[in-house]
Amino acid sequence: MSVAVSTKLTSLLNVTSPIISAPMTDATTPALVAAVINAGGFGFLGSGRSSAAKIVADIDEARALVAPEKQHLVGVGFVGWALDRTDPTTVKTVLAKNVAAVLFAYGRDLRKYVAEVREFDAAHEHKTLVFVTVNTVEEASRVAKEWKPDVLVVQGYEAGGRANVNSPSTKDFLQLVAETIPDHPLLVSAGGITKGSQIAELLETGAAGLSEAKQLLIEAGADSTARSPIFDVIFPDNVWPDGIQARCLKTGIVTYEARVAELTAKQSESAKEELETLKAQLRTKIDSDKDYPLIYAGLGVAELKSIQPAFDVARGLHDETVEALRSLNSELLGGA
Ligand SMILES: Cc1cc2nc3c(=O)[nH]c(=O)nc-3n(C[C@H](O)[C@H](O)[C@H](O)COP(=O)(O)O)c2cc1C
Numbered sequence: 509m510s511v512a513v514s515t516k517l518t519s520l521l522n523v524t525s526p527i528i529s530a531p532m533t534d535a536t537t538p539a540l541v542a543a544v545i546n547a548g549g550f551g552f553l554g555s556g557r558s559s560a561a562k563i564v565a566d567i568d569e570a571r572a573l574v575a576p577e578k579q580h581l582v583g584v585g586f587v588g589w590a591l592d593r594t595d596p597t598t599v600k601t602v603l604a605k606n607v608a609a610v611l612f613a614y615g616r617d618l619r620k621y622v623a624e625v626r627e628f629d630a631a632h633e634h635k636t637l638v639f640v641t642v643n644t645v646e647e648a649s650r651v652a653k654e655w656k657p658d659v660l661v662v663q664g665y666e667a668g669g670r671a672n673v674n675s676p677s678t679k680d681f682l683q684l685v686a687e688t689i690p691d692h693p694l695l696v697s698a699g700g701i702t703k704g705s706q707i708a709e710l711l712e713t714g715a716a717g718l719s720e721a722k723q724l725l726i727e728a729g730a731d732s733t734a735r736s737p738i739f740d741v742i743f744p745d746n747v748w749p750d751g752i753q754a755r756c757l758k759t760g761i762v763t764y765e766a767r768v769a770e771l772t773a774k775q776s777e778s779a780k781e782e783l784e785t786l787k788a789q790l791r792t793k794i795d796s797d798k799d800y801p802l803i804y805a806g807l808g809v810a811e812l813k814s815i816q817p818a819f820d821v822a823r824g825l826h827d828e829t830v831e832a833l834r835s836l837n838s839e840l841l842g843g844a
Contacts (some may be wrong), residue, residue, distance in 0.1 A: 509550065510823065511830045512842035517659065517694050517736020519718035520637065521581065521608055524548040524842070526711060526825045530698060530719040531555070531611055532669065535804070538566050538582075540818045542573035545581045547822035550717070552585040552611050552639075557594065560601040567605050577805075580608045583639075588615015589747045602637060604630045611661065613641035614670055617748050622655045639696065643695035643752065648685045652692050659694045660685065661719060665735075666700025668806030671750040673735060679710065685759055686714035702811040704828020711833070725757065725803065730810040734758045737804060738765040741790045757803040764790060823838075 512524035525548035529541050533556030541551030553570065555563045566715060586604050590599060592615065599621055602610065610625060612618040614667040618640060625636050640657040642648040648660055662685050663671050664678030676684060678699035685692060697710045698719035707718050725732075738753040738761055764786070771783040793800040816824070833841050 510826055511839055513829060513833065515716040515840060516696060521550055521612055523550055523581065526717040527822050528552065528696060528717050528719045533587065538570035539573060541570045541582055543818035544822045545574045545578050547819050548826060549822055550581050550583065552583040553655060554585050556587055557590045560595055560598040563602055564605060571665050579604055583607050583609040583611065585611040585613065587835040588612055588618045591621060599624050600628060605730065606634060607636060609637035609639055611639035611641065614749060614752055617647065622657060625633055643675045645684050645688065649689050652689050654684045657693055659696055661696045661698050664699035666807035667698055668755050670752050670754050671699065671735065671752055674751060680711055682713050682715055700806050700808040702808040704825055705824065705832040707829040708832030708836060712836060712838060725805050725809045726814065728757060728805060728809040732757055732809060733805050734762055736762060736765055738762055738768055739788050742794060753808055754804060757805050759801055759803065760799040761790060761794065
């Protein structure tokens with residue numbers, strides 16, 4: 509058993525590690541979430557556009573892989589715009605599974621979902637922790653004040669998948685939020701987190717947990733990713749909130765960024781037609797051309813040197829964090 513790292517969040521969840529498996533649509537598996545929970549942390553399934561029945565099946569699958577007393581630790585991450593378009597009972601169906609936490613990200617109005625959780629809990633004498641992902645300091649401030657989530661996931665520039673084009677770096681963002689928002693909710697850092705020393709530093713800066721998403725992208729280096737609107741060509745128009753774009757590996761598709769931007773800016777019917785044709789071609793390329801895959805990845809991919817089981821990754825990161833906290837004489841180190 510590793511030494512426990514104690515933060516306000518680990519105490520609330522009654523876990524021994526502040527490492528959280530990030531929700532990743534189409535990438536997180538129940539086994540990944542279970543591995544991080546078994547390593548002492550907490551995990552979110554990524555639900556994206558899944559049906560409620562699929563999410564429930566994934567929760568059950570992950571729960572079957574962890575001890576009974578840890579089964580509530582399988583959380584669910586929701587994508588706001590996808591929720592807006594799905595069966596309106598989806599959140600309630602998940603809450604009825606007695607999950608310890610849900611996470612909401614990337615929506616124009618997530619407030620109504622936060623309210624839905626609070627109403628459900630009030631009627632069922634249950635406490636579901638509500639995590640909300642924020643991408644700018646202004647957003648963090650507004651969300652903390654108006655929606656009162658239990659946890660703000662402060663997702664920085666480096667993050668794989670989506671973030672705001674103006675997101676500060678993970679470390680700066682955490683510091684700014686911790687310093688400028690009075691009585692802020694608990695904070696979880698996300699984006700480019702790959703080392704125990706980094707985790708120790710973020711914990712000492714005020715993070716109560718860390719959200720880590722790992723892609724098996726061994727060969728990618730520091731300059732291999734970009735945040736760009738071009739990756740959203742596979743989605744219907746205007747579903748992602750303003751400023752939210754994906755960070756992915758720079759595959760062949762980025763060479764079309766300028767052309768798509770140029771056609772988007774033009775108002776003519778012919779430009780609109782050409783744009784739709786090009787987008788359809790790009791979708792086909794993404795699906796079928798090996799030089800055009802869509803691979804979400806953050807800046808942390810540069811540190812990825814080998815493929816390891818998720819349990820070992822989470823446990824290894826935890827142990828590195830303990831070592832780094834020890835050298836800082838940190839008060840966050842708990843017992844065995
Ligand atoms: C493949 C992939 C899919 C993701 N899908 C989601 C998602 O469905 N919901 C969500 O809140 N965040 C999603 N994210 C963002 C992660 O939850 C997390 O904040 C981010 O990946 C952390 O940065 P890192 O990749 O640098 O560790 C995704 C990230 C990746 C890489």
